[in-house]
Amino acid sequence: MHIVVCIKQVPDSAQIRVHPVTNTIMRQGVPTIINPYDLFALEEALRVRDRFGGKVTVLTMGPPMAEDSLRKALGYGVDAAVLLTDRAFAGSDTLATSFALATAIEKLHQEDPVHIVFTGKQTIDGDTAQVGPGIAQRLKLQQLTYVSAIRDVDSAGKSITVERRAEGGTQVLKTTLPCLITMLEGTNTLRRGSMDDVFRAVRSEVRTWSARDAGVEDITKCGLRGSPTVVKKVFAPQPRMEKAQQIDALGKSPAEIADETINMLFTASNQLGDDILKLTEAI
Amino acid sequence: MTEKKAAPAAPTRASAKKELPEHFKDYKHVWVFIELERDEVHSVSWELLGEGRKLADTLKVDLCAVVMGPPGEGLEKAVRESWGYGADVTYVVADPILADYRTQSYTEGLETLINTHKPEIILLGATTLGRDLAGSLATTLKTGLTADCTGLEIDDGSLAATRPTFGGTLLCTIYTLNFRPQMATVRPRVMAMPDFTEGRSGKRIDFPLNIKENDIITKVLEFIPDTTSDKVNLAYADIVVAGGMGLGSAANFQHVMDLARVLGADYGGSRPTVQKGWIPAERQIGQTGKTIRPKLYIAAGISGAIQHRVGVEGADMILAINSDPNAPIFEFAHYGIVGDATQILPALTKAFEQRLSKMRKAG
Numbered sequence: 205m206h207i208v209v210c211i212k213q214v215p216d217s218a219q220i221r222v223h224p225v226t227n228t229i230m231r232q233g234v235p236t237i238i239n240p241y242d243l244f245a246l247e248e249a250l251r252v253r254d255r256f257g258g259k260v261t262v263l264t265m266g267p268p269m270a271e272d273s274l275r276k277a278l279g280y281g282v283d284a285a286v287l288l289t290d291r292a293f294a295g296s297d298t299l300a301t302s303f304a305l306a307t308a309i310e311k312l313h314q315e316d317p318v319h320i321v322f323t324g325k326q327t328i329d330g331d332t333a334q335v336g337p338g339i340a341q342r343l344k345l346q347q348l349t350y351v352s353a354i355r356d357v358d359s360a361g362k363s364i365t366v367e368r369r370a371e372g373g374t375q376v377l378k379t380t381l382p383c384l385i386t387m388l389e390g391t392n393t394l395r396r397g398s399m400d401d402v403f404r405a406v407r408s409e410v411r412t413w414s415a416r417d418a419g420v421e422d423i424t425k426c427g428l429r430g431s432p433t434v435v436k437k438v439f440a441p442q443p444r445m446e447k448a449q450q451i452d453a454l455g456k457s458p459a460e461i462a463d464e465t466i467n468m469l470f471t472a473s474n475q476l477g478d479d480i481l482k483l484t485e486a487i
Numbered sequence: 488m489t490e491k492k493a494a495p496a497a498p499t500r501a502s503a504k505k506e507l508p509e510h511f512k513d514y515k516h517v518w519v520f521i522e523l524e525r526d527e528v529h530s531v532s533w534e535l536l537g538e539g540r541k542l543a544d545t546l547k548v549d550l551c552a553v554v555m556g557p558p559g560e561g562l563e564k565a566v567r568e569s570w571g572y573g574a575d576v577t578y579v580v581a582d583p584i585l586a587d588y589r590t591q592s593y594t595e596g597l598e599t600l601i602n603t604h605k606p607e608i609i610l611l612g613a614t615t616l617g618r619d620l621a622g623s624l625a626t627t628l629k630t631g632l633t634a635d636c637t638g639l640e641i642d643d644g645s646l647a648a649t650r651p652t653f654g655g656t657l658l659c660t661i662y663t664l665n666f667r668p669q670m671a672t673v674r675p676r677v678m679a680m681p682d683f684t685e686g687r688s689g690k691r692i693d694f695p696l697n698i699k700e701n702d703i704i705t706k707v708l709e710f711i712p713d714t715t716s717d718k719v720n721l722a723y724a725d726i727v728v729a730g731g732m733g734l735g736s737a738a739n740f741q742h743v744m745d746l747a748r749v750l751g752a753d754y755g756g757s758r759p760t761v762q763k764g765w766i767p768a769e770r771q772i773g774q775t776g777k778t779i780r781p782k783l784y785i786a787a788g789i790s791g792a793i794q795h796r797v798g799v800e801g802a803d804m805i806l807a808i809n810s811d812p813n814a815p816i817f818e819f820a821h822y823g824i825v826g827d828a829t830q831i832l833p834a835l836t837k838a839f840e841q842r843l844s845k846m847r848k849a850g
């Protein structure tokens with residue numbers, strides 16, 4: 205079985221700082237990480253491989269430095285890695301991103317038929333959750349989003365049964381391969397790479413594909429040109445007209461502050477007391 | 488695995504071109520996808536009708552609802568309610584195949600309807616269902632989709648969809664200038680619930696689903712409903728008390744829960760408190776957690792990052808407790824206490840308890 209995992213390199217949000225004066229994001233020097241949601245996809249792919257046999261290929265689209273993320277993935281025991289990098293991809297929205305990734309997956313499929321494509325639920329930067337469904341539709345793969353568990357994969361590689369988080373419950377779905385799975389977070393724990401894998405990660409080949417190498421014929425479907433969405437402005441949110449009314453805390457005990465606060469809330473809303481009484485009635 | 492035939496040739500550079508291509512000019516009206524599952528409409532659909540009404544009025548076009556599902560009273564009720572919440576026209580796709588949500592049946596059904604009736608804007612809820620459907624539909628339609636919008640407006644005839652950006656403090660506005668329909672998803676509770684007009688009626692247009700069960704590859708073997716105890720009803724709570732990293736420890740979260748209990752409130756927290764394992768993921772408030780619209784929101788030890796702010800701005804009253812007088816939360820809170828949350832919270836709990844017991848005695 206051939207399994208492809210899509211991972212995205214993202215800035216580590218915990219390290220992002222905002223410029224105190226201009227209010228803009230200071231990206232310089234911010235370390236990058238594998239999108240945390242993608243680690244659940246990665247681990248699940250490795251588990252499926254370990255249970256049912258086959259190989260796992262990781263794929264990322266990004267700048268040349270995204271190779272770091274692929275090497276990290278190799279360190280967890282992934283079998284092969286492909287970096288899709290080309291200036292033509294710059295400025296891609298989700299439609300253009302899914303086009304590029306789908307084209308590359310199609311090429312991998314021709315080399316060695318692909319049975320399952322894994323993506324994370326969403327990223328921490330773009331945060332749209334649109335790329336997984338995009339790839340599925342482009343490649344006509346069965347689309348299984350928000351998967352919380354894989355129950356079974358038919359050994360002949362023909363069908364799969366999964367649990368999917370739906371509104372108000374869990375769907376148990378059975379479908380045929382090939383399929384695309386977006387993996388829910390918190391569903392597994394990433395393994396530690398073996399020493400062998402960690403060493404291998406440094407030496408392994410990362411295949412680097414340009415748009416042409418990946419098999420892109422129509423370059424206008426890539427990057428900014430292939431993106432129907434246009435970001436027109438970026439701005440700081442309006443502060444509220446008046447700043448918060450401060451409760452004067454200076455030299456007062458917490459009990460005094462609490463009393464004053466309640467007075468103020470009850471003055472602002474004469475309904476609040478009744479609301480609380482109603483809410484606490486049932487208890 | 489083959490790429491489907493693409494839509495008509497794309498313009499060379501989306502942002503540069505102003506004029507809408509000829510074949511998109513007859514795309515008209517604002518549509519809202521009504522999310523009907525097991526006879527229940529997700530309230531985000533009504534919230535979107537409220538927002539869609541404003542867009543349609545600005546554009547001077549119709550507001551249309553799309554109701555898809557198995558034939559029956561649940562569907563009929565949804566159709567009637569869609570009119571009560573403001574739809575002028577309701578498209579109805581009724582077919583037993585639609586009893587369970589599946590990507591293929593819903594995408595194909597909605598895609599055919601869109602290609603036939605050509606809306607200029609489609610709004611969907613950013614729920615698990617809505618995100619699955621919107622993502623697949625935008626790809627088959629080869630159009631732009633803006634995720635998790637917090638503001639929708641009409642700007643020079645186009646949909647201007649605003650959403651938070653990465654990193655903490657900024658918003659961005661995204662357009663789909665040269666493609667139709669323009670698509671956007673909005674999370675539950677981000678928009679206010681519109682008024683319901685009893686007896687308001689609209690036009691109904693039935694539309695067939697030309698798919699047979701045999702054509703659908705994915706089968707639903709079972710649906711396991713969540714038990715009520717797993718359900719966190721934070722999004723619909725009237726009062727919410729939440730804590731952030733300023734509480735300092737998981738143990739201190741007890742102060743938040745205590746106050747919540749006394750107020751009959753639900754409780755939640757900022758994202759890092761979830762990441763630290765102080766509270767379960769369902770209780771995260773903000774852009775990637777729950778959006779809330781309570782009458783009163785009390786935030787203790789939360790700095791007020793944009794991703795948190797967008798999740799709570801719909802609250803009628805916000806009380807913030809923070810030891811830093813310059814914390815950004817004071818820029819959108821209505822009332823602020825500068826102080827140590829671990830002292831103020833227990834004091835508030837006690838003071839509320841006394842006050843409420845007095846009120847109860849007074850009847």
Ligand SMILES: Cc1cc2nc3c(=O)[nH]c(=O)nc-3n(C[C@H](O)[C@H](O)[C@H](O)COP(=O)(O)OP(=O)(O)OC[C@H]3O[C@@H](n4cnc5c(N)ncnc54)[C@H](O)[C@@H]3O)c2cc1C
Binds near residue numbers: 299652
């Ligand atoms: C603040 C901000 C807002 C944006 N808003 C929108 C918007 O509303 N609409 C829109 O169309 N675009 C939007 N974009 C652009 C979008 O982020 C990019 O197109 C991006 O390449 C992919 O989208 P995502 O990060 O949202 O991924 P998601 O769709 O959230 O990612 C889902 C999964 O797809 C896989 N994946 C995603 N990107 C890659 C990649 N480069 N390589 C390998 N695998 C990948 C990963 O497995 C990931 O877990 C936005 C970008 C930013 C920074």
Ligand SMILES: Cc1cc2nc3c(=O)[nH]c(=O)nc-3n(C[C@H](O)[C@H](O)[C@H](O)COP(=O)(O)OP(=O)(O)OC[C@H]3O[C@@H](n4cnc5c(N)ncnc54)[C@H](O)[C@@H]3O)c2cc1C
Binds near residue numbers: 775788790
């Ligand atoms: C893509 C993305 C999505 C995100 N989604 C969300 C989301 O859904 N929800 C969310 O909340 N965040 C989200 N975040 C994170 C967000 O940017 C902030 O990092 C987060 O909200 C900060 O949490 P906090 O306020 O608890 O912690 P901090 O920012 O560390 O703030 C702690 C505050 O406590 C105050 N404090 C310290 N000690 C005390 C004390 N004793 N008493 C009172 N106050 C005290 C401090 O002054 C400070 O203001 C997201 C980030 C990204 C990048």
